[in-house]
Amino acid sequence: MLIFGTAGIPISAKDEFKGVDVLRKLNLGAMELEFVEGVYMKEDYAKKLKEYGKDIIFSAHAPHYINLNANEETKIENSIRRIIKTAKVLNNCGRNLVFHPGYYLKRSKEVTYNRIKSNIQRILDKLEALNLNVMLRPETTGRTSQFGDVDETLKLCYELDILPCIDFSHIYARSKGTINDYNSFYKILEKIEDVLGKEAIKDMHIHLSGIEYGKGGERRHLPLNESNFNYRDVLKALKDFNASGTVICESPLKEEDAVLLMKCYNEL
Numbered sequence: 001m002l003i004f005g006t007a008g009i010p011i012s013a014k015d016e017f018k019g020v021d022v023l024r025k026l027n028l029g030a031m032e033l034e035f036v037e038g039v040y041m042k043e044d045y046a047k048k049l050k051e052y053g054k055d056i057i058f059s060a061h062a063p064h065y066i067n068l069n070a071n072e073e074t075k076i077e078n079s080i081r082r083i084i085k086t087a088k089v090l091n092n093c094g095r096n097l098v099f100h101p102g103y104y105l106k107r108s109k110e111v112t113y114n115r116i117k118s119n120i121q122r123i124l125d126k127l128e129a130l131n132l133n134v135m136l137r138p139e140t141t142g143r144t145s146q147f148g149d150v151d152e153t154l155k156l157c158y159e160l161d162i163l164p165c166i167d168f169s170h171i172y173a174r175s176k177g178t179i180n181d182y183n184s185f186y187k188i189l190e191k192i193e194d195v196l197g198k199e200a201i202k203d204m205h206i207h208l209s210g211i212e213y214g215k216g217g218e219r220r221h222l223p224l225n226e227s228n229f230n231y232r233d234v235l236k237a238l239k240d241f242n243a244s245g246t247v248i249c250e251s252p253l254k255e256e257d258a259v260l261l262m263k264c265y266n267e268l
């Protein structure tokens, strides 16, 4: 079973609590706390939010300003701090912590991989020491300058015993539109199962949105029906593969497009 929800507070709500009401009314079941521009929420607020929204699955998106492959050690430490700060809030209301690991800069894919892997290990050690029970989910990213193609994301997850956030819109944008049909999406699910096992298919965290791409990949998110991204085939592949987990709609139309995804999925 897949649970559908919004990236951030629904447009028609003024805060997270009202957002829970909107989600319920629309039969949606998830909200990703958007800390992309900073962790604005207090731990106590997150705890109250969970008490209010017991039936809602909360996840969190860490700040965009993260590079675990930065040249300066202070930038790496600040990146780690931002993820830990996200984890401290999320620990009160949910489990899945999505983040973009970083940029290649001028390093090779291999060197970047090793640096990012060892810095995520540092984060995992800190999470354990702080007793923070969250699942780090490195995301498949949309730009070719960003670490996070499907293969390196899955390898990283396998080696660190964590799970990915699969953003199919990013995968499409990064491929400049070539990955956009049922078979291509199905093959990605097969790859996830091959590398991470059936459990990963039963515990997925997915991002979907309309998207525009250029020669470097992702340009901007768009409403689902204003983009050529074939979300119907993604949903079909997920259904046929019997995938379970959460689908977060990152379209600018938020709840309207989340409902569109849910209806499309339910009608398959």
Ligand SMILES: [Zn+2]
Pocket (backbone or CB within 6 Å): 061, 098, 099, 100, 139
């Ligand atoms: Zn993201």
